[in-house]
Amino acid sequence: xxxxxxxxxxxxxxxxxxxxxxxxxxxxxxxxxxxxxxxxxxxxxxxxxxxxxxxxxxxxxxxxxxxxxxxxxxxxxxxxxxxxxxxxxxxxxxxxxxxxxxxxxxxxxxxxxxxxxxxxxxxxxxxxxx
Numbered sequence: 194x195x196x197x198x199x200x201x202x203x204x205x206x207x208x209x210x211x212x213x214x215x216x217x218x219x220x221x222x223x224x225x226x227x228x229x230x231x232x233x234x235x236x237x238x239x240x241x242x243x244x245x246x247x248x249x250x251x252x253x254x255x256x257x258x259x260x261x262x263x264x265x266x267x268x269x270x271x272x273x274x275x276x277x278x279x280x281x282x283x284x285x286x287x288x289x290x291x292x293x294x295x296x297x298x299x300x301x302x303x304x305x306x307x308x309x310x311x312x313x314x315x316x317x318x319x320x321x322x323x
Contacts, residue, residue, distance in 0.1 A: 199282045203275030205300050208263030210271035214279040217255030223272065224259055237269040244277040244296045248287045270300060 199214040221228035232238050245251045256276065260268040277296040280287045291297045305314040312318060 199279045201275045201278035201282060203271040203273065203278060203299075205270035205274065206263045206267040206303060208260060208267035208271040210258055210260040210268060210275045212272065212275035212279050213257045214276070214283060215255045215257070216253070219252035219255065221256040222258065223268075228256070232265060232269055234265070237265060240269050241272050241276065243294070244273060244280055244291055247290050247294050247296070248280050248284075250280060250283075254283075274299060 196215055201212050201214075203210045203212065223231040228241065229238065232241065242251065245254070245256075258272055258275070260272055262268075263271070273296055277291050281291065281297070288297070307314050310318075
């Protein structure tokens with residue numbers, strides 16, 4: 194008997210996360226490591242687990258994820274979006290609660306590019322009057 198796999202992709206800054214949700218006992222793997230071992234900070238763990246807690250699916254689905262690019266915080270944001278999208282594919286009834294909590298919205302903020310004649314995006318070289 195084949196199990197149904199729900200796939201989704203999430204992005205934040207330059208991080209991309211690809212998530213697979215399968216009916217299971219709540220096992221969570223990111224890049225081959227357990228979620229708690231990969232995301233060492235507690236606030237990042239809470240961020241990733243939020244869509245599962247909102248829908249009441251904590252401990253009912255296995256999460257297998259591959260994340261690349263960016264830092265740990267942006268990867269956690271990308272995983273959260275991917276998990277929320279996969280949950281909506283699993284059950285369309287979850288959409289309203291996830292949308293209200295704001296986890297289905299992609300964070301559009303990106304790093305501003307560096308401009309020529311400046312040190313960084315907005316920081317300028319020191320002005321010298323004389």
